[in-house]
Amino acid sequence: MPELAFDGLGADALAARLGLPACLLHDRVASTMDLAHAAAGRGAEAGTLVLAQAQDAGRGRGGKRWHSPSGGGLWMTLIERPATSSGIEVLSLRIGLRLADALDPLAGDRVRLKWPNDLFTGGGKLAGILVEARWRDQRVEWVAIGLGVNVAAPTAVEGAAGLAPGVTRLQALDQIVPALRSAAAAVDGRLTPSEMARFAMRDLGIGRSITQPAVGVVAGVGASGELMVDTARGPVACRTGSLVFAEDR
Secondary structure, eight states, X not given: OOOOOBTTBOHHHHHHHHTOSXXXXXXXXXXXHHHHHHHHHTTOXXXXXXXXXXXXXXXXXXXXXXXXXXXXXXXXXXXXXXXXXXXXXXXXXXXXXXHHHHHHHHHSSOOEEETTTEEEETTEEEEEEEEEEEEETTEEEXXXXXXXXXXXXXXXXXXXXXXXXXXXXXXXXXXXXXXXXXXXXXXXXXXXXXXXXXXXXXXXXXXXXXXXXXXXXXXXXXXXXXXXXXXXXXXXXXXXXXXXXXXXX
């Protein structure tokens, strides 16, 4: 059976191009996140990338599932083994910031961030992030960083966006992988003032009316990654849930 290739590159060649210890390539899978957890449990090194051509049961926050078609995007999970758990609570936001910086040149438009884990461009959703940690003896053993990116906007999905015409999946990976690894290496348990300022400049929600996770107007994001909402009863800090705009009800 011929070696599975990703846009012309086999697993070893792709790992070498991206500076990773290993790439685990798959054709069609249920979830790269599940495969990454299994690989990490078998001892896969930090920086191991699980990448699939298509995903039939991708997993998002709150147990949401979706189908990721072949050829038009990046469906992947990166394994990291952080030395400390201090940055886990803000890792999703930190990843979003690094990815937005990395993808701006490829998107043809400024990438915006929607708390807590989505990237938008041109009014449509470009990418989604999911971070799951596994613990042993009260310390983090590994973190699986799941990411789905529309390289080409799927025509069958309403409200979806893609990168600029002509951008390839390999070009996107070249920018995405260093951004993920940089975010995972950060150890500060809170967003820095610089990160908060950068998030505010890209914040898709700030100043907009929402119905979830609280009813009110988005005031921004706090240093611990919480969504700040101005409600009729005063400011509220939301640490869980999804952001739903009032106009989307």
